[in-house]
Amino acid sequence: MIISIGxxxxxxxxxxxxxxxxxxxxxxxxNHGTDTFDSVDYPDFGHPVAYDVETNKAEFGIVICGSGNGIAMTANKHQGVRAALCWTKEIASLAREHNNANIISIPARYTSIEQAVEMVHTFLTTEFEGGRHDRRVQKIACK
Incomplete structure (x- = not known):
């Protein structure tokens, strides 16, 4: 599987x-992310990940910032992207099962690294349930 990360x-x-x-x-x-702790702007790293998912260059995306909010908002500006802010593996599972999320947004200042890896594992191994959820996911997109 090809995964884009920023x-x-x-x-x-x-x-x-x-x-x-x-x-x-x-x-x-x-890899679209920075490797340093020098202050940068999260949209510069969120947009390339979302673009990879939007254009099918990557099957899934992972974005990380302090709260997870700003980079998720950035990713969600792209058509066909459903970035879900997750802080537990249960939420990561529901994001896939119910929302068919294709990008997980991780709040680095509110989760541990171990939790983040566990959430990524859950996110990537959980299938979309479809059914009644598919109708709802279809209503997310602006047309």
Missing amino acids: NDHAGPDYKKAIVKYLELNDHTVI
Whole structure:
């Protein structure tokens, strides 16, 4: 699976751990994130991930910033992107099952690295339930 990842200065350590997990599980990673803790602007890293998902260059995306909110808002500006802010594996599971989310947004200042890796695992291994949820997901897109 091809996964696109991007992070701002709050997430270099998170990205490093997540990329290690992904590569150990035979995923290909497209890295758009910063590797330093120097202040940067999260849209500069969220837009490329969302674009990869929007254009099917990547099957899923992972975005990381301090609260997870700003980078999720950025990603959600792209057509066909459903970025879900997750802070537990249960929410990550529901984001996939009920919302067919294709980008997980991780709040680095409110989760541990171990939680983040666990959420990514859950997100990538959970299937969309479809059915009544499909109708709702179709109503998300602006046309």
